[in-house]
Amino acid sequence: MGFVTELKDLLKKNIREYGMYIALIVIMAIFSVLTDGTFISARNISKLIDATGYIAVLAVGMTLVIVIRHIDLSVGFVAGFLGAVAAILLTSAHLPVIVTIPIILALGVVIGLFNGFLVAKLQIPAFVASLAGMLIFRGGLLQATQKSGTIIIPNASFNAIGNGYIPDIAVIPGFHLVTLLLGALTIVAMFISESKSRRNKLKYNFEVVSAKIFTAKLIFMSLIIAYIAFILSQFNGLSWTTVVVIVVTAIYHFMTTRTVLGRHIYAVGGNPEAAKLSGISVKNITFFVFGSMSMLAALSGILYTSRLQSATTTAGVLFELDAIAAAYVGGVSAAGGVGKVTGSIIGALVMASLTSGMNLMGVDISWQYIIRGIVLILAVVFDVMTRNKKG
Amino acid sequence: MKEVSHTTDYILEMRNITKEFPGVKALSNVNFSVKRGEIHCLVGENGAGKSTLMKVLSGVYPQGDYSGDIVLNGQVQSYRGIADSEKAGIAIIYQELALVPDMTVYENIYLGHEIKKGRTVDWNETIVQATKMLDKVKLKVNPEIKVKDLGVGKQQLIEIAKAFSKNVNLLILDEPTAALNEDDSANLLMLLKELRNEGITSIMISHKLKEVIAIADTVTVLRDGQTICSLDAAKGEVSEPVLIKNMVGRAIDDIYPKRPKKPLGEKVLELENWNAFDPTVGRTIIKDVNFNVRRGEVIGLSGLMGAGRTELALSIFGNPRDYKITGDLKINGEKIALKTTGQAIKNGIAYVTEDRKGDGLILIDDIKQNITLANLKSLAKNGVIDENEEIKIANQYKESMTIKAPSIEMKTGKLSGGNQQKVSLSKWLFTKPNILILDEPTRGIDVGAKFEIYTIINELIEKGLSIIMISSELPEILGMSDRIYVVAEGRITGELPIEEATQDIIMAMATV
Structure with missing residues (x-):
């Protein structure tokens, strides 16, 4: 098979998986042209990635919620509320950051287990249960910020989470060395793990792509990673927000693809009846997924509050919808059982690119909403069409 | 519609009906004639083609999906869908009732063909008419009561009343008494007889041969998608042995591989006074079951669809449907409570589900x-x-x-x-189970694959497993089992060593 035909064939077969990467590249290319390169500048890309952080971690959790055929609408205001609680703990209670963060994450887990209780034990539809949660935590946020209004956080180390960058080892003007090194390390790690997995597949006579395509794919991925590292290193380097997102994504990616728990989650989503008859406790899985969701909502609240260096009365508005949109754009199927956390991260970047690009172009906010809505519809139509296609 | 010769007093003639599914001929040249004003029963084993025939008649499979003619009142019909057959006066009442539980009786009766005054629904007239329909089926209930507050027997009558509200002239009932208790069943059969005296023609599909004998004027037997015979009750042709012989009368061929006879091992699974109540349907679905399985034995669990075989299996397999269970379960002689499927698996029980696509595989x-x-x-x-x-x-x-x-x-x-x-x-x-429950292990698979499955069963027995095989196919039960339990209406109605079992005996036990 020729290189081009194989490439075409590969794209056609895996269009579900590659669709969002293509969409992201197309969107970025269009905005780069329309803004005369401002969009693709180091400064803008760096800001764009940082601005995606608090939605990205929500999207990771939302992926699992949608995979098990539920939804969680409460995450936005859980993030807002817990962000405000964090602010109060830091300012009024004068707790150190290292104590505050575990407390907030634990509170998130508690809230999530309560949601899980409503959904798994009391069998309340997740839509309704989390809608109630949305109202309750919006009220909670207003209560928390009622006396003081916006709570300013004067804690530098807390604020660094949302605004700071990883330190550098040597000063080279215009370049962040550690970021470049990390990029190089990532590329090496990717080469090793991909080659190992390919060798393994060959050992079991599984279908693999030809050596040419494999090399081309590795080079392409390396170029992207190198480019991102290069861009970021030109502007302050890797931010702490990005580090948090990468760590969360890595943990969840490992959990979903390699562990028993991950497999059980996808089994419950793929066919709850079959999962139950296979000895999997659908209830426990539901508890876990909702618990993890709200814990990530707490993390999202920390990222957002730290980014603004304050807790505001409107924190968390529409976060849940952005996270849900990111998951759908990232290829999570509304029918359950399908979707990758890495896809949702790309979905979040797609949505953030739209916002950033349209802001640079000065598109009116009203049109921004309309266009993002249309993109979401297109993503779901794409999902339905590729799902029904027999292949 | 073209005119054909108006021959006899047949209200319905289905001529040479053939219906194929990919790879299977579900109906092959079936002829089925119903006289005006009679009660005509349609019997046959599971998979004989009864339901398919009724789906052809009601337009679920539209014209062109099958070959052959449907002649109603002397006219050839061509239905594009259920709406057409309803317009022609054919009403089918399925086993699963199609009522909306949270609506009132009168709303349900006129659902889909509401009585209108101008552009809005005339509720007063609806109630008046609904009351008349309820009179026709001899049901005395307040039409303003909600359907969910009535028992299944009464709900069935409301379905019939609904059929009358559409000016039905051919009433078809699919297993109408399957979910009813004895009183409600008797009541329904009585009603059918009264309706016959008023000139209404009905077709009843039933597995319960005693009922069939009690009310049928004519019985048609289907087997393997073909009409076997049409028997006239007035001429004394209908009796239980005759029906059973015609229903099952095929030779068991040697597709069942033999396995060497071995002395049986100890009891690995026992049930004592086992009862299960299903809260979702509000019925006790397993009643006083005593049951045991020995090491190295194939237990055939026979019975008709809906008899409670799957429910019995699930109640053993960690109770995933959350039945309320009483009684004792013993594994290797020790009493144990299996509360989840996970526990059942840990204790060496495995359950291969009947519905591979629905709840078996992902x-x-x-x-x-x-x-x-x-x-x-x-x-x-x-x-x-x-x-x-x-x-x-x-x-x-x-x-x-x-x-x-x-x-x-x-x-x-x-x-x-x-x-x-x-x-x-x-x-x-x-x-790594010790006890393997197979629920309809060969349903919907071809003969070659069946043979492979049977061979696997024999290998497993050789290795010392115990197998409970649920099957609706009597030849399979007789060909593979060491011992047979027959289930009917949630009870074990018979236990037979393989040497004593015949199709007729099993059928008689399954249709009590």
């Missing part, structure tokens, strides 16, 4: 993931799956079960029924 996942799903923990260290080991295991089963697929990475949704069943079996064998 069709969007591949062969490998399906095979390991029920015992993933055995492949994991600290919760992380050893993927190489998983691939090895899956390949072993693919080979030993001869699963035909290019690789273990093939999605199970794309496999044939026989191969899906082998994946399902592999999955459960990987849990």
